[in-house]
Amino acid sequence: MLGWSQAELAAAAQVSRPTIVDFERGVRxxxxxxxxxxxxxxxxxxxxxxxxxxxxxxxxxxxxPTSP
Incomplete structure (x- = not known):
């Protein structure tokens, strides 16, 4: 939906990229x-x-938001 890479999500969430990778793969x-x-x-x-x-x-x- 946002078009973010794993690295972009990791940076925005302040977690490691491997955390995102493992979560997406269903490893943990x-x-x-x-x-x-x-x-x-x-x-x-x-x-x-x-x-x-x-x-x-x-x-x-x-x-x-819509403009008035």
């Missing part, structure tokens, strides 16, 4: 602190995480 689940940092970085960039609402959890890109 990040520690709670790293996961919170990844989520915060994505939310800061405009990603919205939607909860389970009968149709499944998901993500979307937040709409930019």
């Amino acid at each position: 689940v990040p520690h709670a602190g790293n996961l919170a940092s990844i989520v915060a970085a994505l939310e800061q960039a405009g990603i919205e995480f939607t909860p389970e609402n009968g149709g499944g959890a998901g993500v979307r890109l937040r709409k930019p």
Whole structure:
């Protein structure tokens, strides 16, 4: 959605690139602190995480604010 590389996500989340690589490959689940940092970085960039609402959890890109 954002077109970020693993290195860009790692930098934005202030975690190591291997943490991102392992998470994407399903090798390991990040520690709670790293996961919170990844989520915060994505939310800061405009990603919205939607909860389970009968149709499944998901993500979307937040709409930019409209001008008056």
